[in-house]
Amino acid sequence: MTPSRRETLQWMMAAAALPLARWTPPAMAAGHPPPFTVVVDWPAALPPPPPAQGYGRDPDLMAPKVTWPLILSKAQRATVDLLGDLILPADERSPGAGTLGVGAFVDEWISAPYPTQRKDREQVLGGLIWLEAQSRALHGAAFAAITPAQRAGLLDALTVTAPVAMMAKPVAFMDTLRHLFVLGFYSLPEGKADMGFIGDQPTPGDYPGPSPEALTHFAAILAALGLAVS
Amino acid sequence: MTAAPFDPAATAADVIIVGSGAAGGMAAYSLTKAGLHCLMLEAGRDYDPQAEVNMFAPESDAPLRGASTPDKPFGYFDATVGGGWEVDGEPYTMREGTNFRWYRSRMLGGRTNHWGRHVPRWGPYDFKPFSRDGLGVDWPIGYDDVAPFYDRVERMIGVNGGRIELENHPDSPPSCLMPPPKPRVPEMLLKATCESMGIPVRTAHTAVITRDMPDKVAPRSACFNATPCTRGCTIGAMFQTTTSFLPMAKATGNLTIVTDAMVSRVTMAGAGRAAGVEYVDRKTGARHQVNARAVILAAGTCETTRLLLNSGDGPAGLANASGQLGRNLTDSTGASFRAYVPALADRPRYNEDGIGGQHVYIPFWLYEEQKRGELDFARGYHFEIGGRFGIPPAAALPRVWGAGLKKAVRTASGATIGMTLRGEMIPNKDTYCEIDPGVRDRFGIPVLRFAFRWSQHELNQVAHGRRTAHAVFKRMNATILDPELPPEKLITAGGEIIHELGSARMGADARSSVVDSYGQTWDVTNLVLMDGAIFASGAHKNPTLTILALALRASERLAARFKSGAFA
Ligand SMILES: Cc1cc2nc3c(=O)[nH]c(=O)nc-3n(C[C@H](O)[C@H](O)[C@H](O)COP(=O)(O)OP(=O)(O)OC[C@H]3O[C@@H](n4cnc5c(N)ncnc54)[C@H](O)[C@@H]3O)c2cc1C
Ligand code: SF4
Numbered sequence: 001m002t003p004s005r006r007e008t009l010q011w012m013m014a015a016a017a018l019p020l021a022r023w024t025p026p027a028m029a030a031g032h033p034p035p036f037t038v039v040v041d042w043p044a045a046l047p048p049p050p051p052a053q054g055y056g057r058d059p060d061l062m063a064p065k066v067t068w069p070l071i072l073s074k075a076q077r078a079t080v081d082l083l084g085d086l087i088l089p090a091d092e093r094s095p096g097a098g099t100l101g102v103g104a105f106v107d108e109w110i111s112a113p114y115p116t117q118r119k120d121r122e123q124v125l126g127g128l129i130w131l132e133a134q135s136r137a138l139h140g141a142a143f144a145a146i147t148p149a150q151r152a153g154l155l156d157a158l159t160v161t162a163p164v165a166m167m168a169k170p171v172a173f174m175d176t177l178r179h180l181f182v183l184g185f186y187s188l189p190e191g192k193a194d195m196g197f198i199g200d201q202p203t204p205g206d207y208p209g210p211s212p213e214a215l216t217h218f219a220a221i222l223a224a225l226g227l228a229v230s
Numbered sequence: 231m232t233a234a235p236f237d238p239a240a241t242a243a244d245v246i247i248v249g250s251g252a253a254g255g256m257a258a259y260s261l262t263k264a265g266l267h268c269l270m271l272e273a274g275r276d277y278d279p280q281a282e283v284n285m286f287a288p289e290s291d292a293p294l295r296g297a298s299t300p301d302k303p304f305g306y307f308d309a310t311v312g313g314g315w316e317v318d319g320e321p322y323t324m325r326e327g328t329n330f331r332w333y334r335s336r337m338l339g340g341r342t343n344h345w346g347r348h349v350p351r352w353g354p355y356d357f358k359p360f361s362r363d364g365l366g367v368d369w370p371i372g373y374d375d376v377a378p379f380y381d382r383v384e385r386m387i388g389v390n391g392g393r394i395e396l397e398n399h400p401d402s403p404p405s406c407l408m409p410p411p412k413p414r415v416p417e418m419l420l421k422a423t424c425e426s427m428g429i430p431v432r433t434a435h436t437a438v439i440t441r442d443m444p445d446k447v448a449p450r451s452a453c454f455n456a457t458p459c460t461r462g463c464t465i466g467a468m469f470q471t472t473t474s475f476l477p478m479a480k481a482t483g484n485l486t487i488v489t490d491a492m493v494s495r496v497t498m499a500g501a502g503r504a505a506g507v508e509y510v511d512r513k514t515g516a517r518h519q520v521n522a523r524a525v526i527l528a529a530g531t532c533e534t535t536r537l538l539l540n541s542g543d544g545p546a547g548l549a550n551a552s553g554q555l556g557r558n559l560t561d562s563t564g565a566s567f568r569a570y571v572p573a574l575a576d577r578p579r580y581n582e583d584g585i586g587g588q589h590v591y592i593p594f595w596l597y598e599e600q601k602r603g604e605l606d607f608a609r610g611y612h613f614e615i616g617g618r619f620g621i622p623p624a625a626a627l628p629r630v631w632g633a634g635l636k637k638a639v640r641t642a643s644g645a646t647i648g649m650t651l652r653g654e655m656i657p658n659k660d661t662y663c664e665i666d667p668g669v670r671d672r673f674g675i676p677v678l679r680f681a682f683r684w685s686q687h688e689l690n691q692v693a694h695g696r697r698t699a700h701a702v703f704k705r706m707n708a709t710i711l712d713p714e715l716p717p718e719k720l721i722t723a724g725g726e727i728i729h730e731l732g733s734a735r736m737g738a739d740a741r742s743s744v745v746d747s748y749g750q751t752w753d754v755t756n757l758v759l760m761d762g763a764i765f766a767s768g769a770h771k772n773p774t775l776t777i778l779a780l781a782l783r784a785s786e787r788l789a790a791r792f793k794s795g796a797f798a
Contacts, residue, residue, distance in 0.1 A: 054301045055293055058275075058312045061284045061461075066293045087631045094636075105295065114299045159629045171629075178631060179624045182639060183297075186621045187290045194636070195643045196579040197619055200288070202454035203581060206440065207589075209412030211580040218415050221573045222422055225706060230425040 031164035034157040040133040042169045043126050052113040070104075071111040071121070076128050079143055080106050080177075086155060087181045094194035097185040105184035106177070120176050127173025134170070236267050236486060243269035243486070243522040244792060246507055248493045248537070250274075251340025252774050253528035253761040253781040255471030255479075256383075260785035262484035266792060269520060271491040271509055273529070274336035277311055279343065279472050283462040303333075309344035309462040312336030319672030323679040330680035331725040332532060338489055339472035340530065341728070342774075344460045346587060347437040347468055348614060349389055349775040351380050353398035355597070356769035362601075363608045365656050365687075369766040370738040370747045373400060379779035381406050387469040387778065388450065390440045390585070392433030397597045398610075399432075408440045410589065411455070414582050416574060416617030416647050417590045423705050424592060429698070434591040434614075437469035437775075447481040448474050459586030468586065491518075494675045496525055496541040496548055496757060504757045510673040523797040524756040524788060528781065531762040532559075532663055535733040536678045538744075539665045547665075549751035554744050555734055556663045560768040562729040563611065563653035563684070564722035565692045567699035569708035570626040574617075574645040582619045582644070591615055592649070594770055607690040610770040611653030613699070619644040625711040647708070651695040652727060654770040658685050661724070663733055682724030689717040696720065729773050734763035749784040756797060760784050 052068035059065070072080065084098030084106075097103075110121040131154065135143040139150050157167065158174035185191040192200075210218065222229060236243075244266040247254050254270060261268050284307055289296035292306035299306075303314040312318075313335045322332050335341055354373040359366050381403055390408040393401050410433045413421065421431035438459065443450040443466075450466030450473065459468045466473040479485045490512040497519055499505035506521035527534040535556055542548030547555055594610030622642035630638060666679035696717070703710050737743025740752035743766070749759045760781040762773050769776075791797065 054299065055306075057301050057310075057314060057316075057318065059301075059306070061282060061307055064284075064287070064292045064306065088636055089632055091633060091636060109294055112294060112299075114294075114301070116297075116299075117294070155631050159631050161629055174631075175629065178629075178635065179627075182624075182627065182635070183295055183621060186639060187288070187295045189288070189290075195619070195621075195640055197643070198579050198581045199583040199619070200286075200456060201581070202456045203583070204452070204454045206409065207411035207455045207584040208581070209584075210415050210418075210582075211578065213578045214415055214580045217578050218418060221419060225423070225573060227422040227426050230422045230431075 031162050031167075032160035033164050034167055035153060036138055036157070038134075038137045039166050040130060040137050043129045046122060046125050049111075049113070049118065049121060052111065054113050066108055068111050068113055070107045071125075072107045075144075076125075077103055077107060079128055079131070082144060083177060084181055084185075086151060087178050088185050094190050097181045100185065100188065100190055102181055102184040102188070106180050109180055109184075120180070123173045123176045124180075127170060127177065130170055130173065236484060241267060243267050243520070244797070245269070245524045245526060245788070246271065246520060246522040247526045247528060248507060249340060249527070249529035249533070249761070250338050250471060250476060250487065251528065251530060251761075252342050252471065252777050254526070255339070255342065255475035256778050256781040257526050257528055257760055257785045258479040258485055259475035260782055261789055262479040262482040264786075264789035264792075266484060266789060268479070268485050269522060270485060270487045271493050271507065271520070272338050272487060272489045273492040273512065274312060274338060274340070274489060276489040277337040277339055277343065277472060279309070279339075279462040279470065280464050283309065283464050285457045285461060285464055304344065304460055307458070307461045309460065310335045310337070311343075320677070321669060321671065322677050323666045323669055325679060325681040328680055328682045329723040330682040331723050332678075332680070332730070333725070333728045334530070334533070338487070339470050339476065342470040343462050343472060345774065346772070347459060348587065348591070348772050349384075349435050349437045350593070350612075350771040351400050351402065351435070352376070352769050352771050352776050353400050355398045356767070356771065359609065359656075359767050365608055366767045367735070367737065367742070370736060370743075375747070376776070376779050376783070379783045380775065383775060383778045383782060386782075387437050387474065388439035388443055389435050389437050389775075391435030394432045394593055396430060396432070396593055396595060399593050407435065410434070410436075411440065411584045413589045414584060414618065415577065416571075416644070417588070417615060419571070419574065419706065420615055420617070420647060420649075420702070421590060423702055427702065427705060428595075429592060429702070430595050431590050431592055434588050435775075436585060436587060438585045439467050440585070445478065448477040450474065453585045455583050455585060457586075492673055492675070493529065493537060494540065494673065495537060496527075496754075497521075498542070498548075498754075502754055504754050510675070512673075515673070523792070524758065526758050526760055526788075527763075528760040531730040531733055532678055534759055534761055534763045535663055536665070538734065540676055549734075549744055549753040549757060551753050552741055552743055554742065557659075558657040558732040558735050559661050559663055559680075559682075559730065560655040560657055560732050561725050562727040562768065562770065562772070563651065563655055563688045563692055564727040565651040565695055565720045566712075567649045567651070567696060567703070568623065568625070568646060568711045569703035569706070570622075570642065570646050570711060571703075571706050571708040572645070573706060574647075575641045577644055579619065579644075588615050605694065607687045607694060609654035609656060609687065609691070611651050611691055611695050612770050613649045613651055613695070615647070615649055617644070617647040622646055623711065646711070647703070647706075649699040649702070651692065651699070652729075652770055652772065653688065653691045653695065654768050655688050656685060657732060657767065658683060680724070684718070684721055684724070688721065692721045693717040729762075729768065731762040731765040731768050731773055734759055735766045736764045737766060748787040749780065750787075758784055758788055
C-alpha cells in the first residue's frame with residue numbers, strides 16, 4: 001500500500017481534526033510579530049463557489065473521475081505553482097512540487113463541493129488574495145514579480161510557530177496550503193521515491209518482515225531506550 | 231457454477247434469508263449445503279469484486295487523492311457501494327441530544343466487502359457479564375457452547391493469528407489458525423515498550439488468509455501483502471461473502487439471490503407463524519410478497535430490528551411480547567491516540583506493507599485489577615495499533631517551508647504510532663432504537679429513530695485508555711500529538727465504531743428477551759434472527775467472528791428442525 005492508499009485517510013482526518021503547531025512552547029504563546037509594519041486585511045468576502053457535483057456514493061472505481069470544474073484563475077494557479085516550488089523545492093532527490101504539477105491537485109481540492117474542501121477553499125482563495133495585497137503593500141509588486149528574498153521573507157512570516165493575532169488567518173492559510181502540497185506531492189511516485197518508500201509490490205508468500213538493517217537499527221533503539229527485546 | 235439456481239416461483243423456498251452480509255452469507259452457505267432451498271433478498275445492488283475492485287490503482291488516481299468525503303467516508307476506492315453514513319432516500323432520525331451514526335452499504339455482501347477483519351474470539355466473561363459484575367444480563371449460553379463454532383468458523387473463513395494466553399482471551403485449538411505475518415518495526419517497539427510496563431502485546435487474529443484455500447467454485451489465494459483490504463480483494467485473501475460463501479452456496483443449486491430487494495416487513499400466516507416477507511424492488515418501486523417455511527432476518531442489527539418493529543399488527547411490532555425489541559442497543563467505545571516517536575525518525579526503509587492492518591494488538595489485560603475493584607469502570611477495552619512508512623500526519627510536521635519541510639517529511643515518515651481504543655459499552659435504558667412516528671424512507675417504509683448515551687463507565691474507560699496510551703508514548707520518549715480533550719469529547723459518537731449490537735437480545739426466557747440462544751424468536755416459531763441484534767451484550771472485542779459463529783449454530787439448528795419435520 002502506498003502511504004496514501006493506507007494512510008492518506010488517516011492523514012487527512014488527522015489534518016482536519018488537530019490544531020496545528022501544538023508543539024508551541026508556552027513561553028512563545030504571546031506570538032511572533034511579523035517582520036513588517038503593514039499587515040493588510042484578510043479579504044472580507046469571497047465570491048460563492050460555482051455549482052458543482054460530487055462523484056456520488058457509487059462511482060465507477062475502475063475509471064476514477066473528478067466531476068467538478070476547477071476554480072483557480074490562470075494567475076492564481078501560477079502563484080500556487082510558484083508557492084509549490086517554494087514550499088517543497090527541487091533538490092537532489094525530487095523535483096519541486098509546483099513543477100511536478102501538484103498545483104493541479106490543490107486546484108482540484110479547493111474546487112470540490114464537499115464541506116472540508118469548501119472550508120479549505122475559503123482559506124486558500126482568501127490567502128492568495130491576501131498574499132497578493134500584502135506583496136503589493138510591502139514591495140509594490142505582485143508576489144510573482146518580487147525577488148526571491150522578498151518571497152522568502154513573506155513565507156517566513158507565514159510559518160512562525162506562534163503568530164500574533166493579525167497574522168493568524170494568513171498563517172492558517174499557509175498551513176492549509178502546505179499540508180495540501182505535502183499530501184499531493186508525497187502521494188505521487190516521485191514523492192514516494194523521495195521518502196524512500198518501498199512497497200506497493202505483490203510479495204507472494206509469507207510477509208518477510210523488517211530487513212536485517214532495520215532490525216539492527218531497532219536493536220539500537222531498544223538499547224537507547226533501555227528496553228529489553230521481547 | 232454447476233446447477234441452475236432453483237426458481238422460487240416454481241418451488242416454494244424453504245427459507246428466506248434477508249441480507250447477504252456476514253450473517254446472511256453464513257446462513258446461505260450452511261443451509262444450502264444442508265440441502266435447503268434458500269431465497270436470499272438483498273436490498274443492495276449486485277456486486278462483483280472481481281470486476282469492480284481497483285486493487286492496484288495508486289491513491290493519486292482517485293479524486294482528492296482518495297481522501298474521505300461524505301460520498302465515500304472511507305476514501306474513494308473503499309468498497310462501500312451506495313451508502314456510508316448516509317444512504318440516499320433512506321434517512322434515520324435521532325432523539326434530541328443524540329448523536330448516532332449508522333453505517334450502511336447497499337451491496338451484495340454487505341459490510342463484509344470492506345470491514346476491518348480484526349476477529350478476536352470472545353471469552354467466558356463476555357458471555358456472562360452479569361455474573362461477573364452485576365451489570366446487564368448473562369447470555370443463555372457460555373463460551374463452551376460457542377467454542378466449537380469458533381473453531382469451525384475460523385477454518386471456514388480463514389483466519390491468521392497466534393496464541394494470546396491471557397485471561398478471558400481463549401486460544402484456538404491447533405489447526406484453526408493460519409500462520410500470522412511478522413510484526414513491523416513500530417509494532418515491535420510498541421511491544422517492547424508495553425511489555426516493560428506490564429501491558430501485553432499479542433499477534434492479532436485477522437480474517438486474511440496466509441495460505442491458499444483451494445475450492446472448485448471459489449478458490450482463495452494467500453494474501454500477497456500489498457494492497458488495501460478495504461477496497462475488497464479480487465484474489466479472495468480477505469474474507470468477504472462475495473468471494474466465498476455466496477458463490478459456494480450458489481454452486482449447490484439451492485440458492486437464488488435477488489438483489490435490489492428492500493424487505494419492508496415480515497408477513498404472517500397466522501398467530502405465531504411467519505408466511506414470508508414483503509419487499510420493494512428498489513429499481514421499479516414494485517411491491518412483492520414471497521413465502522417460505524422459515525424466515526431468517528440477517529439485515530444487520532438495526533435493520534433487522536426495524537423490520538420487526540414495522541411488522542405485526544400493533545405499534546410494538548412483531549416478536550416483541552417482552553418489550554425488549556429496540557432496547558439494549560450498544561456500540562463499541564472508540565478513541566484514538568497518536569504520537570511522534572523520535573527514536574523511529576529516519577529509520578532504515580524496508581517493505582512495511584504486510585497484510586492489511588495491524589499484525590499485533592493489545593488485548594485487555596486488567597481483569598484481575600478490575601475484579602479487585604481497582605478500576606473505575608466495568609468491562610474491558612483493547613488497542614488496535616498502527617504505524618507505518620507513509621506520509622506523516624500533519625500534526626507531526628513542524629511549521630516550516632522549503633528544504634526544511636522536505637527533510638521533515640522524510641524524517642517523520644514511519645515515525646508516528648497510533649493506538650486506537652475499542653471498548654465495551656454496557657446497555658443502558660437511554661440507548662435504543664424505535665420507529666420514528668413521522669418519517670418514512672423513499673419506499674414508504676417507516677424509518678428508525680435512535681437515542682444514544684454513553685454512561686460514566688464508558689467515559690472512565692476511555693479516560694483510562696488515554697492515560698495508558700500516553701504513558702506508553704512517554705516511555706518511548708515520544709511527543710504526544712493528541713489534542714487535550716475531556717473523555718466526553720474524546721469518545722466517538724454512538725454507532726461510529728460500526729459494532730451495533732443487542733436490540734433484539736437473546737435470553738433464557740420469553741419474558742426478558744426477543745429470541746432464544748438459536749436466534750429463534752420466542753413469539754414466532756419459524757422466524758430466526760442471525761445478526762448482531764441477538765447479542766445479549768457487547769464485548770470490547772469486535773463482533774463479527776461471533777456473529778458468524780452464532781449464525782452457523784443457528785443455521786444448523788434450523789436445518790435440524792427442518793429434518794425433524796418441524797416445518798412440514
Ligand atoms: C469500515 C468497517 C470496519 C469494520 N471492522 C470490523 C472489524 O475489524 N472486525 C469486526 O468484527 N467487525 C468489523 N466491522 C463490522 C462488520 O462489518 C459487521 O459486524 C458485519 O458486517 C455485520 O454483519 P451483518 O451480516 O449483520 O450485516 P451486514 O454485513 O451489514 O449485512 C447486512 C446486509 O443486509 C442488507 N439489508 C439491510 N436491510 C435490508 C432490507 N430491508 N432488505 C434486504 N436487505 C437488507 C444490507 O444491504 C447488507 O448487505 C466493520 C465494519 C465497517 C463498515
Ligand atoms: S492485503 Fe492481502 S487480503 Fe488485503 S486486499 Fe491485498 S491481497 Fe487481499
